[in-house]
Amino acid sequence: YVWYRGRIRSSKLPPGPRPLPLIGNVHQLPLKDQHKTFAEWGREYGDLIYLRIFATPVLVVHSLSAARELLEGKNSVTSDRPHMVFVREFLGYDSCFPFIPYGEVWRRQRKWVHTALETKESLASYSRSQRRAVHALLSDLLNEPERYSQHLIRRYMAAMMMVIVYGHTMTSKDDAFVRTAEEAMGGTAKLGDIASSLVDFLPILRHLPSWIPGMGFKRKIPQVRQLVQKTMDEPFEMARKAMIDGHDQSYFVAKIISSQSEGRLLQPDQLLLKYAAGALYIAAVDTTATTLSTFLLAMVLHPEVLRKAQAEIDRVVGGTRLPNVEDRASLPYVDCIIKEVYRCAFPFLGIPHAMSRDEVLRGHNIARGTVIVANLWAMTQDSTLYPEPETFRPERFQEMDSHTAEQADPRKFIFGFGRRICPGRHFADMNIWLTISSIIAAFDISKARDAEGNEIMPQMSFTSGLVSFPDPFECDIRPRTARTRHLISQLSENPA
Numbered sequence: 001y002v003w004y005r006g007r008i009r010s011s012k013l014p015p016g017p018r019p020l021p022l023i024g025n026v027h028q029l030p031l032k033d034q035h036k037t038f039a040e041w042g043r044e045y046g047d048l049i050y051l052r053i054f055a056t057p058v059l060v061v062h063s064l065s066a067a068r069e070l071l072e073g074k075n076s077v078t079s080d081r082p083h084m085v086f087v088r089e090f091l092g093y094d095s096c097f098p099f100i101p102y103g104e105v106w107r108r109q110r111k112w113v114h115t116a117l118e119t120k121e122s123l124a125s126y127s128r129s130q131r132r133a134v135h136a137l138l139s140d141l142l143n144e145p146e147r148y149s150q151h152l153i154r155r156y157m158a159a160m161m162m163v164i165v166y167g168h169t170m171t172s173k174d175d176a177f178v179r180t181a182e183e184a185m186g187g188t189a190k191l192g193d194i195a196s197s198l199v200d201f202l203p204i205l206r207h208l209p210s211w212i213p214g215m216g217f218k219r220k221i222p223q224v225r226q227l228v229q230k231t232m233d234e235p236f237e238m239a240r241k242a243m244i245d246g247h248d249q250s251y252f253v254a255k256i257i258s259s260q261s262e263g264r265l266l267q268p269d270q271l272l273l274k275y276a277a278g279a280l281y282i283a284a285v286d287t288t289a290t291t292l293s294t295f296l297l298a299m300v301l302h303p304e305v306l307r308k309a310q311a312e313i314d315r316v317v318g319g320t321r322l323p324n325v326e327d328r329a330s331l332p333y334v335d336c337i338i339k340e341v342y343r344c345a346f347p348f349l350g351i352p353h354a355m356s357r358d359e360v361l362r363g364h365n366i367a368r369g370t371v372i373v374a375n376l377w378a379m380t381q382d383s384t385l386y387p388e389p390e391t392f393r394p395e396r397f398q399e400m401d402s403h404t405a406e407q408a409d410p411r412k413f414i415f416g417f418g419r420r421i422c423p424g425r426h427f428a429d430m431n432i433w434l435t436i437s438s439i440i441a442a443f444d445i446s447k448a449r450d451a452e453g454n455e456i457m458p459q460m461s462f463t464s465g466l467v468s469f470p471d472p473f474e475c476d477i478r479p480r481t482a483r484t485r486h487l488i489s490q491l492s493e494n495p496a
């Protein structure tokens with residue numbers, strides 16, 4: 001009877017590679033670049049691929065249409081998160097709303113973030129801080145071009161988020177809050193390999209001692225956990241005190257506290273706000289930094305694209321100032337570059353969703369607790385929307401009719417789906433546009449040369465991990481003219 005029931009059930013499941021007893025499909029998952037293996041399976045099995053990782057059912061969504069149907073159309077059942085033992089229990093991100101189940105606590109944090117990041121007025125209120133940060137980045141690129149790297153770009157993003165979330169202006173390049181956060185995020189990324197994420201699927205592993213092979217990562221957990229705790233606590237405490245002392249109140253933490261009755265938060269809400277603020281900082285820095293690094297890499301590899309964009313910007317702003325958001329509609333080619341960067345950068349593997357109850361999806365019985373992985377990478381490589389998807393070619397968006405261009409805009413999916421869609425998407429896009437258009441207007445970017453004067457040709461290749469960065473590359477960045485050099489120096493001396 002059990003065999004018979006099992007057959008009936010599995011006949012209603014989507015297809016997928018054959019699992020082994022007990023371990024399921026674990027043996028077929030590579031240690032790196034799982035999204036590429038998922039994409040191969042998608043070509044073989046179709047839009048929905050069913051896997052089992054130990055006892056946990058996993059549904060991989062291969063196409064954009066299926067992702068929209070399931071994660072947007074059925075968002076009342078597909079907005080949960082799986083229980084993330086590793087990040088929540090081990091590393092202490094336990095009240096960070098990106099990782100918690102769908103429910104009241106998530107709703108409360110998400111509502112605060114909505115008012116702070118998703119309304120027109122709130123977005124407009126950050127434009128000054130964003131402009132200032134971009135000017136500081138341009139000045140750093142002018143003075144230390146050889147250190148352009150992810151380090152410089154991450155510091156720029158970190159500085160901006162410190163102001164916007166905590167009202168804290170970095171006064172030194174070695175800011176203590178930023179250093180701690182960098183160490184916490186670096187430690188999280190290093191520990192978050194396949195061995196540690198298996199704990200999410202086989203929670204019993206959490207009880208194994210660290211001397212057992214594969215469990216060595218557990219020895220480093222206390223140190224990273226402490227750093228995560230400090231990242232959440234210290235800037236929040238500083239921001240709260242600064243608010244009580246009556247300083248500038250335009251930052252996230254102050255805005256939320258002052259919007260509460262009597263301008264005070266109850267103790268449990270204080271904890272939630274602290275984690276919501278920490279989540280914003282962490283979610284913003286690496287995702288934006290990798291997008292900007294990929295832009296630089298693409299410009300090194302495609303100088304003709306950079307020249308075309310510079311000509312477009314010169315026609316609109318005339319080399320006398322930097323572009324601003326009001327110029328965006330007049331700079332369609334720059335917008336195409338940004339879309340192509342989003343498509344190729346593919347900064348973020350996404351966070352899995354989970355089913356909150358049993359449901360029939362596309363005729364398949366999908367059980368409560370099934371983990372849903374939207375393979376965003378496969379969507380960026382869909383050759384029916386993006387012919388020759390491995391080629392960086394911003395013109396592809398100009399050649400589409402308006403309906404297809406709308407469908408193919410990567411901003412429609414790289415920020416996720418449904419109720420869990422990235423709340424920072426408008427903020428991120430505005431920021432990325434401002435930064436990229438300013439760099440194009442101000443700098444020439446080309447290949448670095450080795451000691452013999454030969455050009456060093458970088459590769460468009462990426463690291464593996466939750467947030468994927470371009471592999472380190474060298475490039476040559478210099479101001480386009482003496483006039484742009486002067487303009488940047490002036491802007492950094494007289495901040496906007």
Ligand code: HEM
Binds near residue numbers: 347348417420
């Ligand atoms: C290029 C930049 C960015 C990309 C590609 C990106 C992408 C994503 C994706 C794919 C998700 C998961 C959505 C889902 O579960 O369906 C997400 C979630 C999230 N993002 Fe972003 N993001 C970016 C920048 C930002 C920024 C700048 C912020 C904050 C200012 C931010 C805050 C968040 C938060 C808080 C979540 C969790 C949402 C939730 O679980 O309710 N992100 N992001």
